[in-house]
Amino acid sequence: MTTPTIEWAALTPILIVLGTAVFGVLVEAFVPRRARRPVQATLSLAALAGALAAVVWRWTAVLDDGPKSAVKLAGERPAGVGTLQEDLPALAFQAFILVCSLLAFLVFADRTRTGEGSFAASAATEPGSLDEREATEAGYEQTEIFPLGLFAVGGMLAFTSAGDLLTLFIALEVLSLPLYVLCATARRRRALSQEAALKYFILGAFSSAFFLMGAALLYGFSGSLDYWSIASALLQSTGMDALLVAGSALVLAGLLFKVGAAPFHSWTPDAYQGAPTPVTGFMAAGTKIAAFGAMLRFAYSIGRGAETELRPVFWAIVILTMLVGTVGGIVQSDVKRMLAYSSIAHAGFVLIGVGAYSRDGIRSVAFYLLAYGLASVGAFAVVTLVRQKSADGSILGEATSLRAWRGLGKTNPFLAGAMALFLLSFAGIPLTGGFMGKFFVFKAGYSSGEAVLVFLAVLASAATAFFYFRLILLMFFRDPAPGTATVASEGLSAAAILAAAAGIVLTGVAPNAVWSFLDNAMAFIL
Template sequence: MNIPPVNISSILPAAVLSIVGIAVMVAEPFVDRSKKTLLGWLALAGVMAAMLAIYPMSENRGQWYSNLWIVDDYNIFFHVIFLLIAGITILTSLDFLEREEINHPEFYSLLLFATAGMLMMSGANELIMVFIGLEVLSIATYVLAGFRRTDLKSNESALKYFLLGSFSSAFFLYGVALVFGATGSTNLIEIAEALRSSSLQITLVYLAAALMLIALCFKVAVAPFHIWTPDVYEGAPTPVTGFMSVGPKAAGFAVFIRVFMTAFPQIQDRWISIIWMVAALTMILGNVIAVSQTNIKRMLAYSSIAHAGYIAVAFASGSRRGVSAALFYMLAYALTNLGAFAVVTILSRSEDKLTNISDYAGLAAKRPGLAALLTIFLLSLAGIPGTAGFSGKFFIFRSSVESGLLSLTVIGVITTVVSFYYYLYIVVQMYMREPGEEFSDLRVPASLKIALLIAAIGTLYLGLLPTRVLDWSTTAALTALR
């Protein structure tokens, strides 16, 4: 019996996050009640250390741990996205937890574990690994959604997320079991090889792929599996909503693209048409329902559904360009949306007061800086030229036109125009209405300033100089499409 070689540096970022997460939990009882925020900064240091650990990881390309784990550009690109998300979320939460009097450092541990789960998902080369990553992420996020224990809305959010999340996990598992039965392997590359030889029960593979597709559609919240999203996002604490709207979604797509592009390219003509329909439906439903929302968290939830639809368009084009556009869009969307949620976090009060869109009336007169930042983020979400959202949408629609998906592109462009209405409505509220609220007692602590700065610089950088990141995402897409 030979034991596979152990290579710690190939999993270093996830290992660092897990160890720091445990350290935060262990240190928690020994830290004075008034100094709990220090542990948040420790968690942030852990994220930064994990960011540095990407470098030794990138020097260990290839498959490790009995081919469970793969290090390639695709994985590294997602590591950067996920760690950025984790870092910005911690910066947003530091002041929020103190203000809401839920300053339990377990929050940071859970956030780090969730991020470690996402890292496992992006590097998974084996369905077992995908499942474990998915569950590590999901279980930590269920708790984060219900972190405001005394608030019934937060409880409800966690419960709905938990029930539907584990329901969809069961579907995923059933799909994995059937794939294992049909092909005799859970390794993505071996599954693809088995599919190339014709002597297997292809019906079983179709059924398995369908079950996995349903489960992953649940996780990334695309229509018709999006019903849970608005409720869960509205009830969760605001920084967690920001995290959930970008992190698990990007991780879900990472797995989605990796599993379907690596393991099921032989039956691509079957699943690509389903993705087509899902993308069209998601863009229409997400954008149209977002128009009628009055709560900004709920509106951003529907907008996040719509953005998942755009990523699905890139995925439906099934080409290298498409995957590269999807990767770029996920980075752009993550930075923009986290920025928007950081502003919402600053403006909201305890128990989620002041999260209605009408509360934003006249914000520009009182707090011009915050209003300008929120405007940048909203314009980027809408896709105005010069922002990250525009470059992302441009690359996506270019790839879909190249793949001949003209009607899907038309739907995408029309729904983007619809989305201008609800994004710009907030801008109109902020700049052209009389102030109804006093915003004078708002304080913007340093941590949130840093978060806003990173998000704003990222949004503008990706909007004005996208080529460098695009080249990188193209290299990453190349490794995903072997």
């Protein structure tokens, strides 16, 4: 049995996040209940900021010394090739994940001025039971959400840098399992939250089965699970090309589930609606960035060997994804479900960049994901602060019905203005990051011969603008809806909204800085 070579410095960002997550579990065991929330929130935010600083440090190290293998098995391998890669593409995606996660955790930690957060007092109690009522009245808080979130972030970081299929699967499960649990922790409408978590878990298990079967077929094709060996086998005539095509298709199916592409999208609307809103924003941003980062590495190192055979299927998936996301979003009357279908449509747009198989395609995908991630975290942060109000003036849960958002621009111009900015970015309106992301992706697709897909994407993008502008119209050109109020919070959500809005504007009006950064980072993927 061979001993792997480990570059511990290259693992620093992942170690900081996962190490803090483990420490957070100990906090749950030994820190008094009343002190857990500030301790966990401070630890989590510090860990994410520290990991981001470590990514910057490792970026300079890779620029100086070249890519490294963070974990390398024995045997002949080129420099920088191993179980976990440390190269500029991985570090760029890790930086984007950490930025979006840092903003999402600010929303995690926020509460109303009355001390009410988005998470159940005790997620293990039965909805509507006496135990649940007693936990709520006692003021308990589900602070386990912080280490669970950090475990998910750690999985995302490893997902983007995995250099073999076994490591990719482990990272997939590390990021997925905490999300299944987090989906079931909503403070209100808990039965819906638990139903959403169960659906997400069951469909996630199916996607994992597809992934494992694909990995097994690729092992049969090449005799190995690492990307370098499989790519080397592509250069030789093995007579087993059917295994390569089938294996690549099944692995990509598992990854397409994580990005919410049709026909693997059915979990998305239910999970987005039922999960606590801060978790929804976290999933929408972090999971998509991580999954597309892993998809790019797989597609550009192995998937190209089956590109010709899979291209008709790929085109069908892109068209179906854009169609489902556009039509589904138009008919929704719930804000969270509308944004869920919006995310499906955006997955179709990003897939055009993935299929471009060019340097511009790679960096256009990364730019798009950054803009989309910032807008998603910001939009769902706004949703957490728009609440229903009872006849006696009591503040209830989130007002997710579109009708409840009428007149928000008159009652709370800050939240309405921020939401309008995020919706305009989703729609691809100029001077927003979303516009530049779509421009870069569509340009890369057109240059690579996907003119038909780009034309359909432009039509779909114009159609999705309908449901974005419908909400803007309700907020600014209708009288305020009775039974709706905005809540005053501790300010963390407002900070996340401001930061996300600033990022959207900066990537829209001055995209060259990010584009140049990505030009260096995306020069190669394995």
